[in-house]
Amino acid sequence: MKNLIIIITTLFVTVSFSQEKEEQDLLAIKKANSYVYEGNQLSKGEDFVTAEMEYRKAISENVSSAVGAYNLANAYYKKGSFEEALYRQQQVVQSSTSKAEKHKAFHNIGNILMQNKKCKEAVEAYKNALRNDPTDDETRYNFGLAKECAEQQKDQQDQNKDNKDNQDKQDENKDKQDQKDKDKEGDNKEDQKDKGDQDKKEGDDKKDEEGKPKEEKKDQDKGKEDTQNKDQQKPQPQPGKLSDQQIKSLLEAMNNQEQKVQEKMNAEKQKGVKVKTEKDW
Template sequence: MKYGLIIITFLFFTFSFAQEKEKQDLKALKKANEYVYQGNESVNNDDFVSAEMDYRKAISEHPSSVVGAYNLANSYYKKGDFEEALYRQQQVVENATSKDEKHKAFHNIGNILMKGKKCKEAVEAYKNALRNDPTDEETRYNLGLAKECAEQQKDKQDQNKDNKDNKDNKDNKDNKDQNKDNKDNKDNKDNKDQNKDKKDDKKDKGDQDKKDGDDKKDDQGKPKDDKQDQGKGDKEKKENQQPKPQPGQLSQQQIKSLLEAMNNQEQKVQEKMNAEKQKGVQIKTEKDW
């Protein structure tokens, strides 16, 4: 009996708390709707600043209300602030409880993406809108436009990629050709240098031959007698090879002169003796020297 009373009391307070929360939620929703209404009036008067403030107040009063976020997104869209509009529409998708709300949010997301030239992403948004309301012909029409736009963008990207690849291939070919030209120019330069070296060697050899030829001529330009030069050289070589006299000794020339003088003296003595014989005078046999 005691436990039953406790349970009943707990249920009573729970029910009362739920009712109070529901009342507060309804009150907040009512207040949010009032702000939404004010925001709509501001939009009709082209006062987007006041409209934005009212829609923000509506979201603050009842965050789960999609009406305030939806209308705020539409106001941003009309002002051209597509990034903020997209963010608010995504909030609507997260808080939406009905397919109709989701359908409208996805449809508007597709429109915002098309404004930003994001055609591929817009195709997916329109598809999600049709999943929630397949009967909307306007969404289906926009889906066709988004598909065509996405296909064109894909073709353009492929073409740009092909152009880039062709440009890269051309640049690589040009680089290869340039490298080949540089190599050919280097080889030609090396060949020229080599030919120049050969030419210089040949010139040097010709100059040396000319010099040798001039060396074989005398002062009058006539060829020199190699044999005469050779004999002269042999004589000089022979004289250079003769032993030089040592200190205190007679040289070969001095000995030769002495022998010639002795021979002359002896010849004179012999002539004198022959003369004495003819006169009958006896000569001395001793030598007086």
């Protein structure tokens, strides 16, 4: 009996708690819808700042509801805040339980991506939108535009890649040619250096131990030879024969002696002394 009372009491509390939670959820949804309505009205009047505040209140009251996030995303889109709009639409996709809500969110995500020139990603978004609602002609039309845009972007990327490859190849060829020219210039400098070293070596070979050019030494040697030849050409004194210099010296000595004799004779003559003019035999 006691256990039965406990079970009945527990069921009563559980039912009461569930009813209370349901009433709270309904109240939250009601408040959220009210905030969404206010946000929609403000958004129509282009009061985006206040509309954003109302939509945020709606999201805080009912986190699981996609309406607040969806309308907030649309407000951001109208204001040109595409990154914020994309973030909120992605929230809608995660929180939505119906295909209709998911279709609208993916459709709007595709529109945002097209605004950001991300055509390839937009194609995938429109595909997801059509999976949730294949009958929407507007989504199908946007899907076709996104595909065409993605193909053009791919062609442009391929062209840019080819241009880059060609430019890289040209740069590589230019670098190779510059390296060849540099190597050639280095070889020319090396050849000039080798030639200079060879000329210097030849110049050193022409110098004697004293560092004078051998040509000068040769001329000096030649001068010495000429002097020796001249000395050899001079008459050399021979044994038993007087040289010209010796003869000249003897003549000067004889003249001096004769002058002395003449002076002596003059002196004797003045004294009256008879002088022999001839030699005795």
